[in-house]
Amino acid sequence: MADKLDQKQNFLKGIIKENPVFVMLLGMCPTLGVTSSALNGLGMGVATLFVLLMSNIVVSLIKKQIPSKVRIPAFIIVIASFVTIVEMVLEAFIPFLYEQLGIFIPLIVVNCLILGRAEAFASKNNLFSSIIDALGMGLGFVIALTVLGATREILGNGSVFEVKFVSEDANTFILFILPPGAFIALAYLAAIFNKITLKTI
């Protein structure tokens, strides 16, 4: 029973207490770069979630075989392989999303969230905990990116998931879909998120 509770906490910490975007501020490059719409944020989040899950699984399986001197290159090879697989699969089956995300897909390799979880968690814990950790952290990342993307899309384009709710030629805060808007929106969302979670803890 204690173990079960532990896993639940392990899962929830990635979404709330240690949310990679709003609390730990990890993986800022895709967070700021691709979240100009809710769909882009969601796509990027899911791609990252997949890579994180697979790399956590593999790293926790082979952790005993890797000498600690070369563990970082070994982790990077594992992560880069999965990223390349994601890139090829997206290009083949979801070309629309592939075009939208562009250069940010290969850049998942250097997302410090993934290497961070491999180094800090998966290389020290068993397979099951690592899977739960990856799912929690990954979902936290997906939610954060989707919320950020939706916020920017609502303010900047007057739409959510490409469904427009203002008239075609209405004036919107174009600033929010431009790069500076990413910083502003992220800062406000992080502040609101921390305000809310601090109260409940």
Add this chain to the structure above:
Amino acid sequence: MLISLLVITLVAGFSLGFVNNLTIAPIARAKLERKINALKLVLPTFDNNPIRDKVLIKSEKAKDSIEIYPAYLNNELVGTAVTGSSEKGFSGLVKLMVGFKPNGEIENIAVLDQKETPGLGTKMKDKKYIQQYRNKDPATFNLNVVKDGGEVDALTGATISSRAFSESVQMAYDEFIKK
């Protein structure tokens, strides 16, 4: 240490090769499909295979060679699709496919590649914007945006994207005329 790294890289290499084999056909098919859809959009009804009849032309203005797709209906030339590109977009390359009628008027335009700002430059894909190019002959229609003394209304907040768009159309027209 060496062995464990070697094993990891070997496994990674083989699995990548395996996935590449799986996806190479769908990737090629998706690309071809996009090209065919673009051709169908910019050309009138045709019954030949423009992709088989395509001509490649080297140009010092563009990195890739310019592709020219002739369209025939009952062995009569009904239109020509020409690719045009510009590096001067807001975020780099803008690539278009422009369909010309035999008399030189623009039939329609499809955007093949662009990385413009979502919500601003990406509106170049909208029918409303492309409409002002349709049925115009670039010989008599000044393709520049109004700001530069031309006749094209630039997209709001995306003059640079509109310039790149017009430049791409101009490049396609220049190649079309040469031919």
